[in-house]
Amino acid sequence: MCETCGCTVTRTGAKDAATVEVLGRLLQTNDRVAAHNRDHFNSHCVVAFNLMSSPGAGKTALLEATIDVLKADFRIAVIEGDLETDNDTQRIRAHGVPAVQITTGSACHLDASMVHDALHDLPLALLDIVFIENVGNLVCPASFDLGQHRNIVLLSATEGDDKPAKYPVMFRGADLVLLTKMDLIPFLDDFDPLSAEKAVRDLANAAPVIPLSARKAINLEAWEDWLRAEVAGIRSSQDATSEPHGIHHHGHHHHRPAVA
Amino acid sequence: MHELAICQALIAQIENIAGRQAGRIRQVHLGIGPLAGVEPRLLADAYPLVCAGTVAEGSQLEIEETNIRVRCRVCGAETVATPNRLICGACGDWHTDLLAGDELLLLKIEFEAREDVAEVAHV
Numbered sequence: 001m002c003e004t005c006g007c008t009v010t011r012t013g014a015k016d017a018a019t020v021e022v023l024g025r026l027l028q029t030n031d032r033v034a035a036h037n038r039d040h041f042n043s044h045c046v047v048a049f050n051l052m053s054s055p056g057a058g059k060t061a062l063l064e065a066t067i068d069v070l071k072a073d074f075r076i077a078v079i080e081g082d083l084e085t086d087n088d089t090q091r092i093r094a095h096g097v098p099a100v101q102i103t104t105g106s107a108c109h110l111d112a113s114m115v116h117d118a119l120h121d122l123p124l125a126l127l128d129i130v131f132i133e134n135v136g137n138l139v140c141p142a143s144f145d146l147g148q149h150r151n152i153v154l155l156s157a158t159e160g161d162d163k164p165a166k167y168p169v170m171f172r173g174a175d176l177v178l179l180t181k182m183d184l185i186p187f188l189d190d191f192d193p194l195s196a197e198k199a200v201r202d203l204a205n206a207a208p209v210i211p212l213s214a215r216k217a218i219n220l221e222a223w224e225d226w227l228r229a230e231v232a233g234i235r236s237s238q239d240a241t242s243e244p245h246g247i248h249h250h251g252h253h254h255h256r257p258a259v260a
Numbered sequence: 261m262h263e264l265a266i267c268q269a270l271i272a273q274i275e276n277i278a279g280r281q282a283g284r285i286r287q288v289h290l291g292i293g294p295l296a297g298v299e300p301r302l303l304a305d306a307y308p309l310v311c312a313g314t315v316a317e318g319s320q321l322e323i324e325e326t327n328i329r330v331r332c333r334v335c336g337a338e339t340v341a342t343p344n345r346l347i348c349g350a351c352g353d354w355h356t357d358l359l360a361g362d363e364l365l366l367l368k369i370e371f372e373a374r375e376d377v378a379e380v381a382h383v
Contacts, residue, residue, distance in 0.1 A: 018370075020368065022273075022366045026270050028269075029272065109262050140262035143266070144262070170297075172346070202345050202347055204346040
């Protein structure tokens with residue numbers, strides 16, 4: 001075992017060259033920081049959700065509607081990832097919850113260390129739920145575990161019901177798929193929620209698929225029920241393994257990565 | 261283009277390992293599955309750029325692309341699958357577990373021998 005990076009290193013002795021067999025995950029550094037973030041969340045009994053979608057699928061609108069309903073029961077904060085601007089952060093703050101903006105510049109995804117930095121700007125001890133709104137992108141964010149407990153992927157009615165087949169890596173890792181902007185279905189003749197669900201099942205993914213509209217408040221109850229059930233379930237496992245607050249653990253944990 | 265970020269993570273790992281080895285790096289072997297979310301060609305394009313000025317400068321990147329295999333929870337068959345149809349190839353059920361195909365691995369680093377470096381240094 002290599003003491004620096006933890007990978008399995010063996011030397012094979014050829015005469016003219018040395019070959020090092022490694023077998024290490026390329027993103028093991030990110031994975032280690034993600035596990036560390038997860039420890040942060042767990043030690044504060046905070047549940048973290050990673051929201052991913054293409055740009056404009058309605059992540060921020062969904063969060064706005066969700067915060068209004070849930071803030072009576074849960075202390076919520078949001079980490080916003082965008083290439084530029086803090087527009088979304090301002091939208092979230094207007095609903096009375098703390099929000100931290102990560103401006104990624106040209107980076108097309110959030111990684112675990114960006115989220116780690118943002119965590120230090122949040123009062124974790126005073127929170128129940130952290131929503132991480134990833135950069136709008138159905139490709140790159142799928143490869144980076146952030147330390148979240150659950151992945152939520154949004155697919156809007158205007159995008160087409162075959163998106164899961166086109167972006168299998170992203171949709172395979174979803175713990176919940178939300179079909180958004182369902183109020184537009186009467187105007188679109190080519191989006192079938194059942195086809196979208198079948199495309200998710202073809203990825204061997206049993207995740208619930210919930211159609212809703214944040215703007216028109218259609219079926220938000222199903223999404224809120226899912227959230228409440230997940231928060232309750234995750235918190236009961238956190239209580240079972242609860243650790244003292246404020247201690248940094250660097251051990252290796254076998255949690256579910258962003259996209260396994 | 262997260263391949264650039266992945267390439268940077270790769271070079272950091274190579275530098276960690278190379279720090280304890282003598283000799284220049286000749287070749288680096290990766291294993292990448294279709295469900296890793298990484299485009300091998302883009303990674304290969306980024307590699308020489310990210311290598312410049314590091315211990316891996318001038319080395320070759322070999323990418324081994326693996327297949328997707330699933331095991332059916334219903335009939336137990338192990339079959340080959342494609343990225344957007346991970347269903348059982350035998351009975352067609354979607355309740356399958358992935359056996360292979362999401363790897364993103366640094367498999368092997370080949371170094372030139374210590375003597376070669378000494379000769380180069382004397383030229």
